[in-house]
Amino acid sequence: TPTIRAAIVGYGNLGRSVEKLIRSQPDMELVGIFSRRPELDTDTPVFPAASAADHAGEIDVLFLCLGSATDIPEQATGYARHFTTVDTYDNHQLVPDHYAAMGEAARAGGNVAVVSTGWDPGLFSLNRTVADALFPDAQQNTFWGKGLSQGHSDAVRRVPGVKRGVQYTIPSEEAIAEAKAGRGAEITGASAHVRECFVVAEEPGAASEEAIREAITTMPDYFAPYTTTVHFITEHEFERDHQGMPHGGHVITSGDLGGSRSSVEFALELGSNPDFTAASQVAYGRAAARLRAEGRTGAFTVLEVAPYLLSPVPLEELIRRDV
Numbered sequence: 001t002p003t004i005r006a007a008i009v010g011y012g013n014l015g016r017s018v019e020k021l022i023r024s025q026p027d028m029e030l031v032g033i034f035s036r037r038p039e040l041d042t043d044t045p046v047f048p049a050a051s052a053a054d055h056a057g058e059i060d061v062l063f064l065c066l067g068s069a070t071d072i073p074e075q076a077t078g079y080a081r082h083f084t085t086v087d088t089y090d091n092h093q094l095v096p097d098h099y100a101a102m103g104e105a106a107r108a109g110g111n112v113a114v115v116s117t118g119w120d121p122g123l124f125s126l127n128r129t130v131a132d133a134l135f136p137d138a139q140q141n142t143f144w145g146k147g148l149s150q151g152h153s154d155a156v157r158r159v160p161g162v163k164r165g166v167q168y169t170i171p172s173e174e175a176i177a178e179a180k181a182g183r184g185a186e187i188t189g190a191s192a193h194v195r196e197c198f199v200v201a202e203e204p205g206a207a208s209e210e211a212i213r214e215a216i217t218t219m220p221d222y223f224a225p226y227t228t229t230v231h232f233i234t235e236h237e238f239e240r241d242h243q244g245m246p247h248g249g250h251v252i253t254s255g256d257l258g259g260s261r262s263s264v265e266f267a268l269e270l271g272s273n274p275d276f277t278a279a280s281q282v283a284y285g286r287a288a289a290r291l292r293a294e295g296r297t298g299a300f301t302v303l304e305v306a307p308y309l310l311s312p313v314p315l316e317e318l319i320r321r322d323v
């Protein structure tokens with residue numbers, strides 16, 4: 001099979017992870033990166049985003065690694081007119097609008113647009129649909145975490161006496177057990193999650209640390225309704241253990257199957273959110289290029305992409321190996 005010629009638009013956390021992962025794919029080569037900035041710290045050829053359409057003939061799939069807040073709504077359809085694309089658009093409520101707009105643009109350009117890949121949306125969406133379809137009356141819960149929360153980490157750093165701080169949101173083990181037992185209907189945000197903070201104090205010592213702990217755990221809205229633990233660590237430990245962007249979560253579905261109960265769980269533990277989101281986007285990028293090569297056009301969500309299209313391994317071998 002011919003090598004898939006890939007390019008990236010947008011070079012933030014996700015773009016850097018996609019660049020790294022394309023290099024380790026057996027069937028892909030990276031043609032270049034399009035950016036709004038004139039210079040990027042990379043060995044890959046960099047082109048102005050405004051000139052992207054000039055390169056349309058050289059690229060089989062364009063990875064849209066732009067922000068979901070404004071970039072994707074403003075720019076994604078423009079790219080879909082010229083390229084087969086794959087994105088990680090994550091505004092769940094607006095996914096149907098994005099899917100419709102990308103479908104129209106991709107069909108007009110004779111391209112494929114695979115939308116809202118990643119993990120949520122993305123692999124979690126797939127698992128919500130598959131698991132729900134198994135039960136006539138499914139009880140389903142999605143839990144997010146362990147994950148680094150930017151907003152809560154900022155709140156911790158604003159507490160007097162805090163030199164450095166980070167906050168992880170972690171699903172509560174009891175809530176997960178309740179969900180598995182089919183009692184997930186009553187689970188709320190505060191009962192489903194606990195918060196864990198790692199803090200470097202400006203002045204280490206019991207008195208200052210107790211004041212910081214008190215200020216964090218009683219902070220209204222951010223922490224007060226939650227079970228919060230605060231760990232004090234050294235600057236060295238902070239540098240060593242808390243620079244990554246971990247995330248993850250669970251989709252838990254359970255139900256009655258005519259007298260017996262069963263539950264299905266899909267869990268992710270991600271060392272780096274952008275690396276894993278990129279891993280999903282790269283696999284769906286392969287699928288986008290293959291759908292286009294088969295003559296398909298228009299937009300596809302993860303629900304519509306056959307799983308074998310994600311893999312560089314030929315279908316016959318997958319059937320022998322995995323079915």
Ligand code: NDP
Nearest residue numbers: 010011012013014035036065066067068090118119120121
């Ligand atoms: P970033 O904020 O790092 O990057 C977004 C864009 O901002 C880039 O494409 C880049 O465009 C520009 N940019 C990046 N760094 C700089 C800088 N230093 N100065 C100026 N501009 C910069 O976002 P992420 O890469 O972390 O995330 C991208 C999207 O991925 C998110 O919006 C989120 O929606 C999505 N996502 C989806 C997930 C899923 O599971 N579906 C999970 C995680 C994220 P340019 O190069 O043109 O300047």
